[in-house]
Amino acid sequence: MxxxxxxxxxxxxQGKVVGQRIHRIDGPLKTTGRAVYAYEWHDSNGRYVYxxxxxxxxxxxxxxxxxxxxxxxxxxxLAVVTSDGIGDLKKGKYNTxxxxxxxxxxxxHQAIAVVVAETFEEARAAAAxxxxxxxxxxxxxxxxxxxxxxxxxxxGEPDSAxxxxxxxxETAAVKFDQTYTTPDQSHAMMExxxxxxxxxxxxxxxxxxxxxxxxxxxxxxxxxxxxxxxxHIMSPFIGGGFGCKLFLRADxxxxxxxxxxAKRPVxxxxxxxxxxxxxxxxxxxxxxxxxxAERDGRITAIAHESWSGDLPGGGPExxxxxxxxxxxxxxxxxxxxxxxxxxxxxxxxxxxxxAPGMMALEIAIDEMAERLGRDPVDFRIINDTQVDPEKPxxxxxxxxxxxCLRTGAERFGWQxxxxxxxxxxxxxxxxxxxxxxxxxxxxxVPSGARVRLDREGIVTVExxxxxxxxxxxxxxxxxxxxxxxxxxxxxxxxxxDSRFPVSSGSGGQFGGNCSTAGVYAACVKLREAVAQKLGFxxxxxxxxxxxxxxxxxxxxxxxxxxxxxxxxAEDRIEFGDLDKTHQQSTFGAHFVEVGVDVATGETRIRRxxxxxxxxxxxxxxxxxxxxxxxxxxxxxxxxxxxxxxxxERGFFVNxxxxxxxxxxxxxxPHQEVIFLDESDPMSSPMKAKGIAELGLCGVAAxxxxxxxxxxxxxxxxxxxxxxxxxxxxxxxx
Numbered sequence: 101m102x103x104x105x106x107x108x109x110x111x112x113x114q115g116k117v118v119g120q121r122i123h124r125i126d127g128p129l130k131t132t133g134r135a136v137y138a139y140e141w142h143d144s145n146g147r148y149v150y151x152x153x154x155x156x157x158x159x160x161x162x163x164x165x166x167x168x169x170x171x172x173x174x175x176x177x178l179a180v181v182t183s184d185g186i187g188d189l190k191k192g193k194y195n196t197x198x199x200x201x202x203x204x205x206x207x208x209h210q211a212i213a214v215v216v217a218e219t220f221e222e223a224r225a226a227a228a229x230x231x232x233x234x235x236x237x238x239x240x241x242x243x244x245x246x247x248x249x250x251x252x253x254x255x256g257e258p259d260s261a262x263x264x265x266x267x268x269x270e271t272a273a274v275k276f277d278q279t280y281t282t283p284d285q286s287h288a289m290m291e292x293x294x295x296x297x298x299x300x301x302x303x304x305x306x307x308x309x310x311x312x313x314x315x316x317x318x319x320x321x322x323x324x325x326x327x328x329x330x331x332h333i334m335s336p337f338i339g340g341g342f343g344c345k346l347f348l349r350a351d352x353x354x355x356x357x358x359x360x361x362a363k364r365p366v367x368x369x370x371x372x373x374x375x376x377x378x379x380x381x382x383x384x385x386x387x388x389x390x391x392x393a394e395r396d397g398r399i400t401a402i403a404h405e406s407w408s409g410d411l412p413g414g415g416p417e418x419x420x421x422x423x424x425x426x427x428x429x430x431x432x433x434x435x436x437x438x439x440x441x442x443x444x445x446x447x448x449x450x451x452x453x454x455a456p457g458m459m460a461l462e463i464a465i466d467e468m469a470e471r472l473g474r475d476p477v478d479f480r481i482i483n484d485t486q487v488d489p490e491k492p493x494x495x496x497x498x499x500x501x502x503x504c505l506r507t508g509a510e511r512f513g514w515q516x517x518x519x520x521x522x523x524x525x526x527x528x529x530x531x532x533x534x535x536x537x538x539x540x541x542x543x544x545v546p547s548g549a550r551v552r553l554d555r556e557g558i559v560t561v562e563x564x565x566x567x568x569x570x571x572x573x574x575x576x577x578x579x580x581x582x583x584x585x586x587x588x589x590x591x592x593x594x595x596x597d598s599r600f601p602v603s604s605g606s607g608g609q610f611g612g613n614c615s616t617a618g619v620y621a622a623c624v625k626l627r628e629a630v631a632q633k634l635g636f637x638x639x640x641x642x643x644x645x646x647x648x649x650x651x652x653x654x655x656x657x658x659x660x661x662x663x664x665x666x667x668x669a670e671d672r673i674e675f676g677d678l679d680k681t682h683q684q685s686t687f688g689a690h691f692v693e694v695g696v697d698v699a700t701g702e703t704r705i706r707r708x709x710x711x712x713x714x715x716x717x718x719x720x721x722x723x724x725x726x727x728x729x730x731x732x733x734x735x736x737x738x739x740x741x742x743x744x745x746x747x748e749r750g751f752f753v754n755x756x757x758x759x760x761x762x763x764x765x766x767x768x769p770h771q772e773v774i775f776l777d778e779s780d781p782m783s784s785p786m787k788a789k790g791i792a793e794l795g796l797c798g799v800a801a802x803x804x805x806x807x808x809x810x811x812x813x814x815x816x817x818x819x820x821x822x823x824x825x826x827x828x829x830x831x832x833x
Contacts, residue, residue: 101621104676106781111627111644112620117582118575118786121721125588126337126573135337138309139294139369148296149178151216151358151368152223153350154230155209155378156201159750160239160442163203163212163232170229171215176222179361180230182213186357192319194347196414196445199323200354205234206411207444208751209377211350216362239442241750243384243409250407250437253416258438260424262490263431268401272392276468280389280460280816282419284743284752285382286760287449291339292375297355298365303330308352310335310596311345312605313564317598319348324356335596338568338606342733343448345568346607349379376444376755381743383408383417383446387460391468392431399429399483404461409441417446419457422539422797425685426461426501428485442750448607450733451793454540455800459737459818462536462801467814476535476805477509488683497682497782500713501537504689507774508535508711512691521812522830529695530829531706532810536798538688538710542780542789543610544679547618548601548672551580551626555666557647557659559584560592561622565603565615567595570792571722572606572615578719579616579786583623584658585644601670609686609790612718617673617784626669630661673784682782686794688712690731690802696810699832701822703807705735707770708799715780715789727795728771734799736762742819 112118129135142148168180183189183202191198201210213230217223240246252258269275295308304326310316313333321328338345355368370378385408392401408417420434449455469479484502488494508514517533518524524531549563561580567573577591594600601622604614624639631639634649634656643650647658661667678684691709696702710727717723740761743752754760773795779787800818808814813828 101624101671102674102676103785104678110785111583112786114582117578117588118718119716122574122578122588122719123721124571124574125577126567137291137337137339138296138307138335139367141296141307147365148367149216149218149362149364150220150223151214151355151366152227153211153354153368153370153374154213154215154227155374156205156212157232158205158234158236159208159241161205161234161236163205164235165233166213167231168213171226174222174226174229176218177215177226178218178364179216179358180213181357181361187325190322190325192322192348194315194319196411199348199350207442209374209444211354211378214354214358214368216358216366239750240440241443241745242747243386243407243439243441246409246439246441247386247407250439253436253438255415258416258436260434260490261432265401265403265431265433268431269390269392269403272400273395274393274471276391276464276471278389278464278467278816280387280463282385282456282459282818284384284745285449285737285741286376286743287342287344288757288760288762289340289342289344292370292372293345293349293351293379294369295352295355296365296367297359299359304356305332306352306356307334309338309345311338311341311566311568311607313566313596313598314602315346315605316348316352320352320356323353333598335566338566341568342450343452343607344379346448347380372757373755376743376752376760378444380445380447382449382456383410385417385419385456387419389460389464391464393468393472395472397472397474397479397482399427401431402427402429403433405435407437407439408446409439410446411442412440414446417456418453422454422457423461424490425488425683426537426539427483428489432490443745451540451796454797458536458539458797459800462798463804463816466805477505477514480537481505494683497684498715498778498780499685499687500776500778501687503776504687504711504713507776508689508691508709511774512709514691518809521809528698530698530810531693531695532806532808534692534802534804534806534809536690536802536805538690538794538798540609540686540790540794540797542684542686542783543608544675544684545604545610545614546672546674547604547614548670549603549619549622550601550668550670551622553626553658553662553667555659555662557586557657558590558592559586560594561619562594562600563603563615563618564598564600565595565611566606568606570606570611570726571719572611574722575612575616575718576619579619580623583620583644584626586647586658601672609793613784613786613788613790614673616718616786620785621671621673622669625671626667629667629669630658633661633667678782684783686714686789688794690798692802692806694803694806694810696807696825698829701826701829703739703820705768709772710795711774711776712791712794713776713778714791714794715778715783716787717775718786718788720775723775723791724773726792727773730792730795731771731799732763732768734796735767735803737818738800738803738820740819
């Protein structure tokens with residue numbers, strides 16, 4: 101199905117199931133432990149053995165020699181796999197670093213061997229016996245030191261311009277120019293990367309934890325040099341990803357190699373330190389923002405420049421992209437520069453680009469509002485735009501940022517905010533409020549599904565879409581139930597299998613909207629098949645409701661259409677040029693109240709509010725869950741999360757959950773989420789948009805702005821730890 105323009109009549113608009121508060125259909129499986137995750141797949145014959153990865157102990161250089169003799173002779177060892185003798189492993193489309201290193205070392209903890217043994221403990225013990233002689237080379241590990249060598253990236257749109265920024269900034273009545281930094285961050289999801297690989301002749305089956313089944317299948321086949329049709333990937337349940345499982349990783353590649361060598365199915369899981377140093381992370385940024393405005397508060401010039409680093413061949417953190425779209429202003433400039441760093445691969449982490457970009461931009465907007473003597477909410481509202489500021493001929497498909505800001509200000513009690521920083525005190529606590537706009541682009545990705553109706557009236561949906569804890573099972577079931585007029589409990593959903601039609605996958609907050617639109621397309625085709633089978637003239641005249649098919653006075657059970665044999669329909673959604681004719685984005689506003697201890701600088705979140713304008717909300721329960729999780733992640737980005745780089749040795753020092761500090765329950769006392777009542781007919785037949793990353797973008801800046809309002813101390817280097825506050829706090833009285 102090609103979706104170019106909104107349909108006049110749309111069965112999804114009934115809203116009997118879609119848009120309703122329905123609890124997760126996979127919830128009972130997860131709460132009872134019956135949901136099977138990647139490392140838990142088991143064989144009744146007990147044939148599985150264990151692989152343990154050996155990671156490089158240097159960040160840059162080469163291997164002179166590797167002695168694996170002691171490991172091979174250790175108890176229980178079945179095989180030791182190194183780069184010798186396995187042939188040339190190619191890099192897939194989505195990988196920067198080699199997932200299995202040879203003699204050349206690109207980053208710390210790059211996989212250089214895997215030891216296979218009968219038990220996990222035997223594999224781990226034997227891996228410790230591998231002796232490696234390295235020739236270490238000097239690497240580049242410090243973004244600040246490498247900034248001056250950064251270059252314009254070769255791919256994408258690193259720079260943009262409209263009008264004449266330099267001239268407009270020079271003549272602006274009020275000018276602002278500041279630099280902000282964000283640190284390297286880890287996805288730190290609960291489930292580590294884990295895979296089980298098994299060969300049957302030349303056919304490979306991998307049970308793994310993947311957000312994007314087809315990407316993994318394609319890249320694994322490319323890496324191993326085998327036919328894609330010979331690779332079967334399964335990932336029905338995933339314990340979190342945040343972007344770290346978008347791309348094929350070392351666990352799947354090494355499990356496949358180890359299984360081929362040992363001639364047994366092999367389990368491989370990355371230990372927690374490998375998650376930080378072997379897989380991907382959010383790169384650090386240095387961001388310079390300049391704003392010029394008239395004294396009435398209208399922006400006349402805005403520029404955003406960002407520097408980040410990655411391995412050779414990698415890409416930048418595109419932290420400037422929201423600045424191209426969020427606020428009005430005729431004279432604009434953005435620029436992205438990329439430095440070569442020999443740290444582990446930098447890549448997508450929840451809301452790549454906008455999350456760190458908003459951390460800087462939304463502080464800068466507050467700082468400019470203060471210079472102008474304007475309320476921060478008001479300043480954002482008067483600089484709203486309904487068209488792409490760089491391409492005024494292109495309107496937004498739907499945009500209500502102003503509604504988000506006004507609704508949030510009223511609900512949060514913004515009028516009670518102290519106009520003077522440090523003006524509100526409760527005992528030892530300095531109390532402040534902060535605000536930030538929320539923004540994340542809405543991506544449109546083709547997505548397919550297969551729908552089957554059986555003689556019992558059960559509808560089965562099959563798609564390789566994944567559920568990373570986001571509620572995909574449930575909203576897909578709701579879509580099929582709405583389209584075919586059956587209760588949700590009459591819908592069975594099968595996900596995460598490469599034998600199913602290729603979906604959008606889970607990532608970039610495009611999964612919910614696009615995957616359900618793919619299911620919608622398949623259901624439209626099934627409705628046509630039902631109409632033909634039951635002898636109706638046209639599916640357009642039919643009503644599907646209560647397990648029946650109706651046209652005028654004629655009613656027939658839906659199941660009757662499959663009385664002879666199951667009806668099967670398959671289709672995919674394609675979006676044409678909609679994302680070119682209309683700017684597709686989501687909007688929101690974050691409000692935060694903090695308390696800062698006047699004696700210690702300890703910051704406590706007191707309450708949070710997110711107001712989201714993101715099209716039709718397919719399920720308010722699962723959507724709220726996504727937003728409050730994102731808000732929590734934003735607090736971590738503001739106050740604690742930082743991968744600390746050893747700039748001499750080139751690795752992340754705090755590579756476990758003891759030292760990489762994420763928020764816990766006690767850090768997040770009260771969260772409220774409001775969804776504006778809206779739909780976007782230009783987004784998809786579902787009229788929905790993404791929501792999962794919108795809840796993150798802007799949160800850290802809202803926290804930073806609240807801290808400034810509480811204390812009068814402006815911190816521009818994340819995370820905002822107490823050592824950056826304490827010297828600026830007032831004397832304890």
